[in-house]
Amino acid sequence: MDRIGVVGAGTMGRGVAQLFAEHGHEVVLVDVAEHALSSARDEIARNVRFAPLVRPGTPARDPAEVTGRIDFTVEPERLGRVDFLIENVTEDWEVKRPLYGGLDTVCRPGVPFGVNTSAIPITRVAALTGRADRVIGMHFMNPAHLKPTVELIRGHHTSDGTVSRTRSLLDGVGKGHVLVEDSSGFVTNRVAMLTINEAVFLLHEGVSTAADVDRLFKECFGHAMGPLETADLIGLDTVLLSLKVLCDHFGDPKYRPCPLLTRLVDAGLHGRKTGQGFHSYESGERRNG
Ligand code: NAD
Numbered sequence: 001m002d003r004i005g006v007v008g009a010g011t012m013g014r015g016v017a018q019l020f021a022e023h024g025h026e027v028v029l030v031d032v033a034e035h036a037l038s039s040a041r042d043e044i045a046r047n048v049r050f051a052p053l054v055r056p057g058t059p060a061r062d063p064a065e066v067t068g069r070i071d072f073t074v075e076p077e078r079l080g081r082v083d084f085l086i087e088n089v090t091e092d093w094e095v096k097r098p099l100y101g102g103l104d105t106v107c108r109p110g111v112p113f114g115v116n117t118s119a120i121p122i123t124r125v126a127a128l129t130g131r132a133d134r135v136i137g138m139h140f141m142n143p144a145h146l147k148p149t150v151e152l153i154r155g156h157h158t159s160d161g162t163v164s165r166t167r168s169l170l171d172g173v174g175k176g177h178v179l180v181e182d183s184s185g186f187v188t189n190r191v192a193m194l195t196i197n198e199a200v201f202l203l204h205e206g207v208s209t210a211a212d213v214d215r216l217f218k219e220c221f222g223h224a225m226g227p228l229e230t231a232d233l234i235g236l237d238t239v240l241l242s243l244k245v246l247c248d249h250f251g252d253p254k255y256r257p258c259p260l261l262t263r264l265v266d267a268g269l270h271g272r273k274t275g276q277g278f279h280s281y282e283s284g285e286r287r288n289g
Pocket residue numbers: 007008009010011012013030031032033036087088089090091092095099116117118119139140141142233234235238242
């Protein structure tokens with residue numbers, strides 16, 4: 001069974017690590033921040049423990065067995081033994097760019113690199129490596145261990161072999177996949193980020209409240225979550241960074257971030273992960289939900 005390297009233990013990386021460890025893979029989970037790794041370990045153990053209660057029908061698993069398959073580490077050298085790598089660091093080109101040279105050196109030449117990004121074109125990331133044919137976009141949805149489908153993105157040089165290798169890896173952990181061509185934001189976030197940003201403008205202009213914006217989408221359109229709740233789940237910092245990537249890539253002002261979004265990020269209100277965004281959260285759950 002493939003050993004999986006997961007880089008970045010934030011909102012997404014920990015979910016990706018949980019997914020593969022639950023399905024029996026050994027995982028090396030790397031972050032630069034010790035506190036991200038310890039909170040990832042706690043969250044994964046909690047998720048596994050409560051899964052049968054929260055999602056009836058989920059098999060009961062031993063949290064210690066799942067976390068025991070994960071090597072939580074700040075040492076990227078440990079990625080030398082992985083068979084497949086999935087990168088999930090901060091959505092900032094200045095963070096992703098310097099990382100890939102090191103990953104290319106540490107990982108064996110045949111190892112595919114899955115890039116989990118919200119908006120950065122895969123071809124741009126692939127150009128940082130000497131293995132552009134083995135670089136593929138793996139846009140996991142949040143929470144990564146629960147959402148059924150992954151958006152796969154074929155970069156300019158991604159080979160058919162890399163696409164089929166990635167598909168079989170995902171099949172093995174019960175994930176569906178939809179393959180799209182490379183473009184900033186791909187399919188999902190070209191649409192979702194604009195929708196979220198426009199919802200923030202509605203709030204900014206006083207047209208409606210956050211609660212009512214979300215209610216309208218749920219009750220009128222039948223969406224599982226409204227756009228502002230979705231932004232809180234993604235992380236307002238990640239939404240802002242994604243809009244900046246889209247704005248820069250297309251040079252189109254339709255992606256300009258709403259000033260209210262920038263203000264909330266500056267104020268440290270990043271959504272669910274900080275307890276406050278457009279809504280308030282306690283232990284990750286919405287207050288007055
Ligand atoms: P996050 O801010 O929650 O976590 C990022 C993690 O990367 C942090 O723990 C940070 O310490 C770590 N990191 C930064 N530099 C590093 C380095 N050089 N080496 C190792 N670790 C490093 O971000 P996130 O929400 O998990 O997003 C990660 C990626 O996934 C982004 O590119 C984002 O666009 C994408 N994404 C996010 C979502 C979402 O809903 N949040 C969904 C799909 C894709």
